[in-house]
Amino acid sequence: MRAGVVVSAQPGVEDLAVQAEELGLHSFWVNDTPMVHGDPFVALGLCAKATSRIRLGIGVTSPALRSAPAAASGFASLNALAPGRIICGVGTGNTARRTLGMRPTTAATLEKFTTALQDLCAGRTIEYREGDRVRDVRFLHTGTTVNTTDPIEFVVAALGPNAAAVAGRRGTGLISFGLLDPAAWHALHDARRHAAHGTPRDPESRTDSYVVTALHILDENEDAHGDAARDATGHLVLSLLAFAADTAADPRAFAEQLGPAERAAMQRLIDRRGTTATAPDRHTKLYPNYLGRIAPQDRDLVLPSLMNTLALVGTRDDLLARIATLEQAGIDELLIQPVIDPPTEMAQLAKLLT
Structure with missing residues (x-):
């Protein structure tokens, strides 16, 4: 390839x-x-x-x-x-x-x-x-x-x-x-x-x-969901969570396709960014640093399920x-x-x- x-x-x-x-x-x-x-x-x-x-x-x-x-x-x-x-x-x-x-x-x-x-x-x-x-x-x-x-x-x-x-x-x-x-x-x-x-x-x-x-x-014996892996893949995961949060109020919301743990992570992102799913200016809170390196305090949002879906780790x-x-x-x-x-x-x- x-x-x-x-x-x-x-x-x-x-x-x-x-x-x-x-x-x-x-x-x-x-x-x-x-x-x-x-x-x-x-x-x-x-x-x-x-x-x-x-x-x-x-x-x-x-x-x-x-x-x-x-x-x-x-x-x-x-x-x-x-x-x-x-x-x-x-x-x-x-x-x-x-x-x-x-x-x-x-x-x-x-x-x-x-x-x-x-x-x-x-x-x-x-x-x-x-x-x-x-x-x-x-x-x-x-x-x-x-x-x-x-x-x-x-x-x-x-x-x-x-x-x-x-x-x-x-x-x-x-x-x-x-x-x-x-x-x-x-x-x-x-x-x-x-x-x-x-x-x-x-x-x-x-x-x-x-x-x-x-x-x-x-690396040998490295945790597949450790900090290094989360940092390398977190920009993709947070981009998906930001999209889910941005569209959560839509009638056919993408968030409905997520599991309970992923929806909870989405809500934590919304709360952490100081906005709501219906705020007209939510785009100014959800998308700064979009596709940039994530902050260490956001590593908990990088769920293994989403890492495995969006990224190649192994x-x-x-x-x-x-x-x-x-x-x-x-x-x-x-x-x-x-x-x-x-x-x-x-x-x-x-x-x-x-």
Whole structure:
């Protein structure tokens, strides 16, 4: 299985990209969550100039964050800096929207956005609409400024069949966050293939699937749920608990899918952050330091059940066996989000998989 890394935009990110390339990793991604992290286009522009081989991805942008022309300009500009190495991840903006206190967009809007990006980044004309005003638009400055010749890889963020169907109809790959259940991946791939039938696209055409997780390789006799393992995986667990807390008041709340211990941890998070499940400003309390290293006092929230669901923790042999199962489920690349010591964690990933 290929290996890659996901980080947040920050000064010095290009140094991590250089190290990832030197380690033989396949891809280097930057999050797009404007109110929590830095700008991914700025970060990947630096990475594009500092590297020569590694693929560079934004994971993921959304129609609720940027207009299609603005997003396409960003991707085509990156493609001019790193021809043929750019990956455009698109999604409904689940986290990026919720950190604004807003709901994510719909799968239908995501599909229109993806279609527009694919067309614009290939140099084609699209129909652009603002209210009742509709105009045909295309890049007027192709060549030296933006690159519409070399292909950009597109992937759709999916946890369920609706987004996977968008990927099928648009001929894109898939990316998912913390989804380590092989059965769930089989279902996503089935939904993608089914949606591709009846379109001009070949349902069996080659597209890649990526899963984002955290990795902790246990030392001999190390506790699989000790402080080191909790610190390495806690950012994923707390992101899930924050999402559960943020949506707990919805009629079909995600929190209802959690067990009693997990719901209790969610409530402790809500109380600890000084908010409620219905407070209109809860997003300002739940999402600071989102996907960052957790505080030691929050280790009790990192339940073993959630660690095992979202992250890869185990001995080298245990991890290789689990990764092989994921590969059999159709996952092409394992992406980790390192938060403790990124250079060391990237090196461990490379040693494990490359």
